[in-house]
Amino acid sequence: METWDAIRARRNVRTYTSDPVPEADLLRIAEAAWRAPSASNRQHWDFVIVTDRDQLEQLSTVWRGARHIAGAAAAIALVIPQYDDDHARLVSYYDLGQATYAIMVAAADLGVGTGHSSVGEQDKARSILGVPDDHDVAFLVGLGYPADRPLRPQLKPNRRPFDEVVRRGHW
Ligand SMILES: Cc1cc2nc3c(=O)[nH]c(=O)nc-3n(C[C@H](O)[C@H](O)[C@H](O)COP(=O)(O)O)c2cc1C
Numbered sequence: 001m002e003t004w005d006a007i008r009a010r011r012n013v014r015t016y017t018s019d020p021v022p023e024a025d026l027l028r029i030a031e032a033a034w035r036a037p038s039a040s041n042r043q044h045w046d047f048v049i050v051t052d053r054d055q056l057e058q059l060s061t062v063w064r065g066a067r068h069i070a071g072a073a074a075a076i077a078l079v080i081p082q083y084d085d086d087h088a089r090l091v092s093y094y095d096l097g098q099a100t101y102a103i104m105v106a107a108a109d110l111g112v113g114t115g116h117s118s119v120g121e122q123d124k125a126r127s128i129l130g131v132p133d134d135h136d137v138a139f140l141v142g143l144g145y146p147a148d149r150p151l152r153p154q155l156k157p158n159r160r161p162f163d164e165v166v167r168r169g170h171w
Helices: 003-009 023-034 053-059 064-071 086-109 122-129
Strands: 046-050 074-081 113-118 135-144
Touching: 003 086, 023 046, 023 074, 023 086, 046 053, 053 064, 053 074, 053 122, 064 113, 064 135, 074 086, 074 122, 086 113, 086 135, 122 135
Parallel strands: none
Antiparallel strands: 046 074, 074 135, 113 135
């Protein structure tokens, strides 16, 4: 897919076919996260690729919006250190947003759908993934081939009007 098509085709996919995502594609998607920019290139992140069905089913219970993870072919857990400093935590969330979007566009380029999930139950998520107690599983991204409809550029995405959101020179 062309980059512009991948950007326009990406959407949250929450129902997946039972087809596995090839290992090489999973690694490429993870590489997109690994290549993402971060503040001062700090890279305060770790990415855990999960393909085990039992783990995926368990992960689907860590947040009310995580149910789609149970049926995903794979998921990537985005892990960050715990911080005392609010600013450092905020910067890490910005960094993770960049990594998440890189994952999603790289996946869309391969025809692979992605779906975010937040994480509510940290202890449970850490235990499922063996993440140390001084880290948080900040987000999950489900991966798999869309069961609803293929990824195609969306002509009318569900967004506030472009001219209301994008301004020129001043507010
Ligand atoms: C920070 C963040 C957290 C999100 N958490 C969830 C979630 O827990 N469960 C879920 O199904 N979708 C989640 N989403 C997906 C959004 O609902 C979705 O991106 C938004 O509705 C726009 O739809 P689209 O991605 O299909 O364009 C999250 C998205 C972001 C950016």
